[in-house]
Ligand SMILES: [Zn+2]
């Protein structure tokens with residue numbers, strides 16, 4: 001097989017919440033347990049082995065939560081480690097990377113920040129590879145003063161260890177607005193989204209595969225010309241990770257908060273011919289059950305409005321891994 005046929009892209013989710021990390025309400029544990037026990041038969045409980053097999057075989061949505069960490073998505077291409085956002089989810093990603101070449105100081109990570117709202121950078125001080133000398137971490141972004149913004153949160157008023165004392169080589173690279181960047185043959189384009197303070201989406205194009213990470217954006221009142229530029233940015237994406245923080249009802253109440261709905265994601269995905277649309281940046285107050293209604297609303301809407309379009313719809317959940 002040629003190199004092209006064997007290359008694989010892995011996309012995994014480490015933080016899927018918006019705004020602030022959260023934790024489940026006690027009643028949510030009860031709901032999970034209820035469903036697991038209801039689904040169980042006496043055969044599943046015969047011995048240790050059958051219990052373990054039963055647990056292993058349960059679908060992720062039944063035994064796990066959607067997740068409580070803020071934005072962090074990892075993309076691995078040809079041994080390159082690309083990370084979108086450094087929300088609280090980057091802490092566990094860092095621990096995983098430390099078991100690989102980062103643990104011996106031989107790692108190189110590329111972190112692309114959508115913007116510097118707290119939920120997208122708060123995990124960086126807890127990213128273990130940054131403390132190991134020999135590792136190289138490059139932080140990319142479009143905003144001015146990126147280094148200052150990141151180092152500010154590690155001033156001693158807020159955190160005990162400064163950015164310069166972390167150990168690894170940490171470089172900053174300011175991307176030009178809406179210009180493609182060549183990361184050794186992996187093309188990464190940014191696009192300004194519609195969000196207070198500005199947020200940028202990223203699109204990876206590599207060997208006819210494309211992944212779009214577009215979080216923290218509201219698409220109301222943007223006018224048809226600008227709308228078309230978003231359709232263009234999402235065009236033919238294999239994976240579109242889309243800010244669907246609000247239900248429709250809540251999006252009406254929270255106009256200009258800078259977030260959108262799963263239905264808007266479906267419209268874009270249909271128009272842009274997206275294969276797999278993932279709803280992301282879940283509201284911290286939403287239970288798994290409520291997040292499930294976001295998927296249901298989107299699925300019903302797709303069937304009614306675009307009956308001929310095959311779009312795979314999913315909830316972005318911590319631990320989800322996709323291969324392209
Ligand atoms: Zn956010």
Ligand SMILES: [Zn+2]
Pocket residue numbers: 115117195199216
């Ligand atoms: Zn934001």
